[in-house]
Amino acid sequence: DTGVSQNPRHKITKRGQNVTFRCDPISEHNRLYWYRQTLGQGPEFLTYFQNEAQLEKSRLLSDRFSAERPKGSFSTLEIQRTEQGDSAMYLCASRPVTGMAGNTIYFGEGSWLTVV
Amino acid sequence: GENVEQHPSTLSVQEGDSAVIKCTYSDSASNYFPWYKQELGKGPQLIIDIRSNVGEKKDQRIAVTLNKTAKHFSLHITETQPEDSAVYFCAASRGGSYIPTFGRGTSLIVHP
Numbered sequence: 001d002t003g004v005s006q007n008p009r010h011k012i013t014k015r016g017q018n019v020t021f022r023c024d025p026i027s028e029h030n031r032l033y034w035y036r037q038t039l040g041q042g043p044e045f046l047t048y049f050q051n052e053a054q055l056e057k058s059r060l061l062s063d064r065f066s067a068e069r070p071k072g073s074f075s076t077l078e079i080q081r082t083e084q085g086d087s088a089m090y091l092c093a094s095r096p097v098t099g100m101a102g103n104t105i106y107f108g109e110g111s112w113l114t115v116v
Numbered sequence: 117g118e119n120v121e122q123h124p125s126t127l128s129v130q131e132g133d134s135a136v137i138k139c140t141y142s143d144s145a146s147n148y149f150p151w152y153k154q155e156l157g158k159g160p161q162l163i164i165d166i167r168s169n170v171g172e173k174k175d176q177r178i179a180v181t182l183n184k185t186a187k188h189f190s191l192h193i194t195e196t197q198p199e200d201s202a203v204y205f206c207a208a209s210r211g212g213s214y215i216p217t218f219g220r221g222t223s224l225i226v227h228p
Contacts, residue, residue: 004159033215042122042205042218043160056213091159095214103148103167103214107159 002026004108006092013082021111025094032075033105034067035091036060043091045105046047056073082115086097089113118142118143120208124217136191137222139206142187146208148186149182149189150216154203164191196226 005024010096013019025032035043046065050058051072057094061067064082079086089112093105126140129135141149147168159206166173166180166189172182179192189208193200204225207216 013183031213040221042120042207042220045215045217048213048215050213103209104150104162104164104165105214105216107152111197 004092004094004106006090006108006111008111009109010112010114012116015082015084015115017082018078018080019082020075020076021090023075023092023108023112025074025092026096026106029106030072030092030098031095031097031105032069033095034075034077034091035060035063035107036089036108038087046077046090079113081089082113084115087115088112091096118146118208118217120206120209120219121218122206122222124222126223126225128225128227129196131196131198133176133196135196135224135226137191137224138188138208139190139208140186140188141208141217143208143210144187145210147211148209148214148216150182150209151163151180151191152205152207152218154221155204160205166227177199189219193224196224198226198228200224201226 032049034046037043049069067077089110091110093107094110095105122139150165152162182189203221205218209216
């Protein structure tokens with residue numbers, strides 16, 4: 001079990017540029033979540049996948065944000081035309097299919113985005 | 117949707133003291149309540165969880181209690197140590213997608 005892996009860990013970009021983050025979940029976890037966390041706040045839900053299907057999206061996920069999980073394994077989160085308000089840590093998490101631990105989501109270390 | 121309130125926002129204790137963090141939730145259908153610890157620059161790590169069919173759960177120095185009627189749940193840390201210093205988040209979720217809604221966090225500082 002190598003844990004949830006996120007890349008890149010840090011990204012500094014100019015306003016208006018596009019950025020993409022990648023998440024590799026724990027193997028055999030078919031559920032994958034993206035959250036956003038700003039300084040002094042708790043994680044806020046963005047979107048949720050079960051296998052390759054995107055089942056829920058938050059109102060926070062504006063049309064500049066898009067997430068994919070094409071083969072039901074890794075996922076990408078793209079932000080187009082970045083704004084300074086997008087500066088945050090983007091967290092990915094995954095959850096196993098069933099079992100006693102089936103309710104628990106496990107987070108990666110996050111990807112820090114700074115928009116200048 | 118679910119709303120989770122967490123108090124206090126900051127908690128400062130002396131090493132060896134106990135620490136208590138309290139949360140309330142709004143959705144009576146929530147049935148799973150995890151607690152996460154987040155250290156600076158890292159992702160949240162699960163430390164303990166409780167399901168709605170249980171009133172209390174303990175794991176060494178950490179315990180969690182749940183009052184479903186009042187929609188309250190609390191984290192108790194006994195014999196605190198400096199390495200317990202971190203931000204702690206409570207969360208609530210319901211069956212199906214189990215998408216947790218988080219509180220705003222409590223910054224726990226344990227002074228040696």
